[in-house]
Amino acid sequence: MKSTIAFVGVGRMGANMARRLKEQGYAVTAVYDRHAPSAKELAAEIGASVCTELAAVTAAADVIFTVVTDDASQRGVFAATGDSLLVKAAGKTFINCATISPAVHVEIEAAAQKVGAHSLEACMASSIPQALAGTLYLMCGGDQAVFERLKPVLTELSDQGKLLRYIGPAGTAGQVKALVNMVMNINTAGLAEGLGLGATLGLDPKMLLEVFSQTGANSRVVATDGEDMINRDHSCYFSAAHAAKDSGIALALGVEKGLSLPLAAATKAQYDRLVALGCGALDKSGIAELTFPARKGTGG
Amino acid sequence: MKSTIAFVGVGRMGANMARRLKEQGYAVTAVYDRHAPSAKELAAEIGASVCTELAAVTAAADVIFTVVTDDASQRGVFAATGDSLLVKAAGKTFINCATISPAVHVEIEAAAQKVGAHSLEACMASSIPQALAGTLYLMCGGDQAVFERLKPVLTELSDQGKLLRYIGPAGTAGQVKALVNMVMNINTAGLAEGLGLGATLGLDPKMLLEVFSQTGANSRVVATDGEDMINRDHSCYFSAAHAAKDSGIALALGVEKGLSLPLAAATKAQYDRLVALGCGALDKSGIAELTFPARKGTGG
Numbered sequence: 001m002k003s004t005i006a007f008v009g010v011g012r013m014g015a016n017m018a019r020r021l022k023e024q025g026y027a028v029t030a031v032y033d034r035h036a037p038s039a040k041e042l043a044a045e046i047g048a049s050v051c052t053e054l055a056a057v058t059a060a061a062d063v064i065f066t067v068v069t070d071d072a073s074q075r076g077v078f079a080a081t082g083d084s085l086l087v088k089a090a091g092k093t094f095i096n097c098a099t100i101s102p103a104v105h106v107e108i109e110a111a112a113q114k115v116g117a118h119s120l121e122a123c124m125a126s127s128i129p130q131a132l133a134g135t136l137y138l139m140c141g142g143d144q145a146v147f148e149r150l151k152p153v154l155t156e157l158s159d160q161g162k163l164l165r166y167i168g169p170a171g172t173a174g175q176v177k178a179l180v181n182m183v184m185n186i187n188t189a190g191l192a193e194g195l196g197l198g199a200t201l202g203l204d205p206k207m208l209l210e211v212f213s214q215t216g217a218n219s220r221v222v223a224t225d226g227e228d229m230i231n232r233d234h235s236c237y238f239s240a241a242h243a244a245k246d247s248g249i250a251l252a253l254g255v256e257k258g259l260s261l262p263l264a265a266a267t268k269a270q271y272d273r274l275v276a277l278g279c280g281a282l283d284k285s286g287i288a289e290l291t292f293p294a295r296k297g298t299g300g
Numbered sequence: 301m302k303s304t305i306a307f308v309g310v311g312r313m314g315a316n317m318a319r320r321l322k323e324q325g326y327a328v329t330a331v332y333d334r335h336a337p338s339a340k341e342l343a344a345e346i347g348a349s350v351c352t353e354l355a356a357v358t359a360a361a362d363v364i365f366t367v368v369t370d371d372a373s374q375r376g377v378f379a380a381t382g383d384s385l386l387v388k389a390a391g392k393t394f395i396n397c398a399t400i401s402p403a404v405h406v407e408i409e410a411a412a413q414k415v416g417a418h419s420l421e422a423c424m425a426s427s428i429p430q431a432l433a434g435t436l437y438l439m440c441g442g443d444q445a446v447f448e449r450l451k452p453v454l455t456e457l458s459d460q461g462k463l464l465r466y467i468g469p470a471g472t473a474g475q476v477k478a479l480v481n482m483v484m485n486i487n488t489a490g491l492a493e494g495l496g497l498g499a500t501l502g503l504d505p506k507m508l509l510e511v512f513s514q515t516g517a518n519s520r521v522v523a524t525d526g527e528d529m530i531n532r533d534h535s536c537y538f539s540a541a542h543a544a545k546d547s548g549i550a551l552a553l554g555v556e557k558g559l560s561l562p563l564a565a566a567t568k569a570q571y572d573r574l575v576a577l578g579c580g581a582l583d584k585s586g587i588a589e590l591t592f593p594a595r596k597g598t599g600g
Binding site: 126165167168172175180181192193200215217218219220222250253260 | 316317423425426437439458463465466468472475476479480481482484486487489490491493494496498500501503507508511514515516517518519520521524534550553557559560561562563565566567570589590591593
């Protein structure tokens with residue numbers, strides 16, 4: 001029999017994952033969100049209950065996905081006292097999908113084990129449309145036996161398992177995710193500099209983007225962010241504020257190890273600058289606002 | 301009838317271009333190199349004369365390719381006085397392939413026109429094997445009529461013209477090339493940080509590279525440089541010293557325009573550091589020597 005499923009955090013990612021699992025025949029029994037209208041709306045759509053207490057979410061399902069925003073929110077839903085997912089959690093399994101500090105995944109696993117529950121980190125290197133389509137790139141960390149047991153549900157989210165990876169013990173998937181985002185953000189900030197300098201020189205940005213795509217300058221972000229940078233279409237798939245946070249996670253890992261990462265540091269500084277300009281809610285492509293002539297971050 | 305061809309600068313790129321044109325039925329009549337053995341060896345191989353004076357090269361062919369290293373060498377072969385390609389150059393055409401400051405291409409065009417000659421910049425966004433195979437990505441700048449006239453020979457070098465682009469007036473192709481290399485170098489330096497931090501954290505670098513290649517971190521340099529970074533195979537296709545120079549060209553264009561380019565600046569600083577460590581002759585992938593644990597640039 002299929003596990004029953006619940007979701008904590010039903011922003012656009014969580015909501016789409018819930019829709020996908022419902023569509024694949026899973027009973028999504030309960031949803032919870034700090035933003036009550038998000039939970040209410042999704043619950044009505046997929047026939048789930050709205051929970052206003054975390055303990056009720058745990059009671060309502062075998063497997064609970066958490067899709068929260070940052071370290072503090074992740075620790076918050078697994079609090080040691082008061083309302084918490086860990087209340088009467090023996091036998092339950094938590095799948096934690098946020099991009100957070102790897103050490104927090106290790107903490108959560110220990111806290112879950114202490115009450116007889118299981119946890120798995122499932123870091124997503126894809127975005128909102130892939131969540132709905134069930135084609136997320138999913139990198140998992142934690143106990144391998146827990147991973148194997150959860151494979152059926154994870155498979156429905158990861159292109160029938162083609163995009164599913166077991167990385168290693170708790171924390172390691174979060175490390176890989178932080179590195180993916182660090183490198184992606186560097187490539188994004190670099191692309192913004194190349195296109196911005198080109199525009200400043202009077203070169204046709206579309207010609208330049210085409211040349212980049214055909215040469216050693218090519219990258220995934222050339223395809224995903226290049227046109228948006230030129231057209232100033234920064235409707236959000238992955239926000240600048242998230243980019244700043246994720247680059248910060250990777251940088252902190254480097255600092256811990258005494259490693260100098262000047263590109264990652266410069267990229268974080270650019271995203272921090274964008275956030276300080278009040279543009280944190282723009283998509284990560286918004287970093288081009290700092291490098292194109294006559295735009296916000298260039299005094300334009 | 302096919303134009304007769306000569307080459308100034310027959311390092312590995314120039315030599316392979318000459319071989320390709322010879323193979324396609326062009327008469328490559330003369331070669332010149334400051335490093336005499338390079339010229340002698342190639343001349344013997346393809347049946348060309350070795351010139352020891354630049355004026356003799358111009359006398360020997362209709363179309364003269366120059367494939368030199370930097371601004372000073374490019375200006376040197378087109379000197380206004382003394383031995384120079386411009387001596388009795390009326391009616392001749394020069395195709396200049398080095399990655400140099402865009403303003404130097406403009407200077408050379410003016411100097412050539414003054415003596416009744418023509419010039420075209422043909423910037424190559426590919427490497428040594430592509431030169432031999434005739435599959436160079438060629439970006440051309442200069443008078444469009446000159447470009448059209450040279451199409452037959454340029455076509456033989458650029459995958460039957462599929463990789464041939466007319467960009468605009470003199471200097472513009474050099475600008476695009478500088479931007480391509482700037483972005484490529486940023487991506488390279490960023491990849492080295494991602495893989496280096498991963499190795500420091502104890503993650504399997506080959507797993508990490510595979511994940512990068514399948515996610516938003518992917519880029520052309522993941523494919524061209526990733527394994528070399530892991531295996532420390534830095535045999536040279538495009539040297540760290542060239543990367544430092546090219547990043548410098550783009551940065552200078554930015555500074556001229558008052559544009560802040562923190563990623564490009566951080567990348568140039570890394571390549572400068574590598575050169576200062578005596579590693580300028582390594583391939584650009586050698587930048588990973590600065591970011592992997594227990595390597596040269598990390599005190600290892």
